Amino acid sequence: MIPIEAVIVLGLLLFAIGTVGVVVRKNLVVMLMSLELLLNGANIVLVGLGRFLDSPRGSIFALFVIIMAVSEAAVGFALVLAYFRQKKRYDVDALDELKG
Amino acid sequence: MFVLIPLVPLLGAAVNGLIGIRWFSRRAVSVTAVGAAGLSFAAAVAAFAGLLRSTEPVVIKTLFTWVPATLVRTAAGGSASLRLDFAFRYDSLAAVMTLVVTGVGLLIHIYSVGYMAHDKSYARFFAYLNLFTSAMLVLVLGANLGVMFIGWEGVGLCSYLLIGFWFEKDAAANAGKKAFITNRVGDLGFLLGTGLLVYALGTVDIAGIAAAVEGGSLPKGTATAAALLLFVGATGKSAQIPLYTWLPDAMEGPTPVSALIHAATMVTAGVYMVARLHVLFSFSGTALVVVGLTGAFTAVYAATMGLVQTDIKRVLAYSTISQIGTMFIGLGVGAYAAGIFHLVTHAFFKSLLFLAAGSVIHALSGEQDMRKMGGLRGRLPRTYRVFLVGALAISGIPGLSGFFSKDEILASAFASGNYAIWGLGLVAAALTAFYMFRLIFLTFYGEERFPAEAGLKMRESPPMMLVPLRILAILAVAGGYVGLPSVLGGGDWFGRFLESSTGVPKARPEAMTEVLLMIGAAGVALAAIGAAHAIYVKRRGEPARRFAARFPTLARTVSRKYYVDEFYGRVFVGGVFVLARIADWIDRRVIDGLVDGSARLARGVSRLAILFDEGAVDGAVNGIGRLHLNASSVLRRLQTGRISHYALAVVLGAALVITIAVTVF
Numbered sequence: 001m002i003p004i005e006a007v008i009v010l011g012l013l014l015f016a017i018g019t020v021g022v023v024v025r026k027n028l029v030v031m032l033m034s035l036e037l038l039l040n041g042a043n044i045v046l047v048g049l050g051r052f053l054d055s056p057r058g059s060i061f062a063l064f065v066i067i068m069a070v071s072e073a074a075v076g077f078a079l080v081l082a083y084f085r086q087k088k089r090y091d092v093d094a095l096d097e098l099k100g
Numbered sequence: 101m102f103v104l105i106p107l108v109p110l111l112g113a114a115v116n117g118l119i120g121i122r123w124f125s126r127r128a129v130s131v132t133a134v135g136a137a138g139l140s141f142a143a144a145v146a147a148f149a150g151l152l153r154s155t156e157p158v159v160i161k162t163l164f165t166w167v168p169a170t171l172v173r174t175a176a177g178g179s180a181s182l183r184l185d186f187a188f189r190y191d192s193l194a195a196v197m198t199l200v201v202t203g204v205g206l207l208i209h210i211y212s213v214g215y216m217a218h219d220k221s222y223a224r225f226f227a228y229l230n231l232f233t234s235a236m237l238v239l240v241l242g243a244n245l246g247v248m249f250i251g252w253e254g255v256g257l258c259s260y261l262l263i264g265f266w267f268e269k270d271a272a273a274n275a276g277k278k279a280f281i282t283n284r285v286g287d288l289g290f291l292l293g294t295g296l297l298v299y300a301l302g303t304v305d306i307a308g309i310a311a312a313v314e315g316g317s318l319p320k321g322t323a324t325a326a327a328l329l330l331f332v333g334a335t336g337k338s339a340q341i342p343l344y345t346w347l348p349d350a351m352e353g354p355t356p357v358s359a360l361i362h363a364a365t366m367v368t369a370g371v372y373m374v375a376r377l378h379v380l381f382s383f384s385g386t387a388l389v390v391v392g393l394t395g396a397f398t399a400v401y402a403a404t405m406g407l408v409q410t411d412i413k414r415v416l417a418y419s420t421i422s423q424i425g426t427m428f429i430g431l432g433v434g435a436y437a438a439g440i441f442h443l444v445t446h447a448f449f450k451s452l453l454f455l456a457a458g459s460v461i462h463a464l465s466g467e468q469d470m471r472k473m474g475g476l477r478g479r480l481p482r483t484y485r486v487f488l489v490g491a492l493a494i495s496g497i498p499g500l501s502g503f504f505s506k507d508e509i510l511a512s513a514f515a516s517g518n519y520a521i522w523g524l525g526l527v528a529a530a531l532t533a534f535y536m537f538r539l540i541f542l543t544f545y546g547e548e549r550f551p552a553e554a555g556l557k558m559r560e561s562p563p564m565m566l567v568p569l570r571i572l573a574i575l576a577v578a579g580g581y582v583g584l585p586s587v588l589g590g591g592d593w594f595g596r597f598l599e600s601s602t603g604v605p606k607a608r609p610e611a612m613t614e615v616l617l618m619i620g621a622a623g624v625a626l627a628a629i630g631a632a633h634a635i636y637v638k639r640r641g642e643p644a645r646r647f648a649a650r651f652p653t654l655a656r657t658v659s660r661k662y663y664v665d666e667f668y669g670r671v672f673v674g675g676v677f678v679l680a681r682i683a684d685w686i687d688r689r690v691i692d693g694l695v696d697g698s699a700r701l702a703r704g705v706s707r708l709a710i711l712f713d714e715g716a717v718d719g720a721v722n723g724i725g726r727l728h729l730n731a732s733s734v735l736r737r738l739q740t741g742r743i744s745h746y747a748l749a750v751v752l753g754a755a756l757v758i759t760i761a762v763t764v765f
Binding site: 022096 | 740743
């Protein structure tokens, strides 16, 4: 039996890595991948706590998050593709039309 | 049917004035104008024939109600219902006037076709001429003073338009203005008289006025005042003292105009009006004396000025004033029919004289100065003959029309007991004979004083001009026989015909006296002609020159027309100028001061408003704008457009929310 603290630390680590990745990386594809890490960090915590509390709710939440993540990835990559077609690049610095 | 008489010329004027002026040839214009005048004459003859057959002495035809019945307060304190119809009245007086106006008018229209043949404003001339004829006919046919006033003003307008017909000439334009303004003075009198009658009687209908006067509902003083005011109008229109000065200047117009308007018809409107309202004038008595004295003085006064004029048309103009004075003598002694009789014969011989003078002027290419004529008898024999007929008629030579009408007036004046008026009339007759033959002798006798080249191209006038002259000459001879007095074996048909509209004359002299008066008047006329012959033919004007040299002041005063023009110019025109200058001063100093002051006040107030506007309102608006601008220039830096910045903000925000949530709850 894996101690719950380890599961939470792993989840937090993944979340932190994902957050940092989203914030600091400039490549859009990498940012989306970091987003997956971030979400899956949360999933690990959810599933871990579900097992720890012996409740199916954690897994059900995780399942919803996964579905949402899939949709997000699909929409996200479609946007990246459209962006790439237009600008011929995929780093996020070019996306500054909203600069005030 | 007599309604057609004024309508046809009006239609002719409209066609020529609105269409013909642009699109008609000269031929079409003259056919339209002469045709309208001819149709009008035919209608007048038909109406006259109808009147002779009918038993009704007066026919009234109402076209429409002009002013619907309105209650007016009258002098008596009651109220009367005043109603003005656009109505025409046809009776013996109107019949005579329409025949004269349309008949002489037709002849002058025909003459004008020849006289104006080379004028560039041909259609305009004939449109005016037709319009004048129509207005004059409205004047003589009007059944009340309102309709009469339309014609009264209409003829004044046409007179102005036709005197100033050659308006490029300053003298013509000024003469037109003078005629119009002088007439306005008289017209004011006419209007005031009409107003007084409305106030006193509540009616301006001719039949109504006559009925009211005969019914005794009019006080004598009011009648005198109304009659005198109306007579002021007559002095303006008929060029009597004191409003006569415009007529000699009116000779600036084309000669046919002088003949039609300023000799035969318009200037006799005053005579017609007094005869038309004879009941009122007779009732007043005082007014009638004023009419007679004004006529007598004007007759002599104008004749003296005619003695010294050198312009052929001006002699005739003064003669017209003098002859109208003679007509007023007739009216003033109560012999209305005699006055109208003289009006008719005068229309014949004076238009004949004017048209013949026009023929002379035409032959001399526009020369009007008798000092540059002379000896034309051989060169213009046809013109000379008709001119001589006209001069004999106006001088009152027995057998011609002027003799009968003038003697009718003088006999009535003598019979009325106003010997002063009779004497003045006789003097005027003698002076008339003298200046007419002075004119004849200066123009047609003696040596030729015109330049030789004028003699070379001199031609007798075309038949278009000579035929109307001949017809008028026949009328000037024969026209008098309609009023042949009973002492000469006639029946005074004219006087009896007019009795239905102008009443029965009061006094007739004894037959013996009348014959003596005739012989006396004829003798005076013959003596005057003899004197003119002695002075201007036998001695070539030498006595006249010597007389002028002997009494230079008198000669100068008369030839300068007694300085009346100068006096009127100084007093009335000058007075108006002084008034205008005072009004100008008030305008500049007082009115402009007020206006400027209020403007300055408004400017001061508006300057305050500007300060408030610029300081407070604009400051607030701009301040708000500037605040937003400044704030946004700081805040916009937050929006970098970098996704990573936004993501960081989201993370930090989430962290903050969680921190707060954890620490607070």
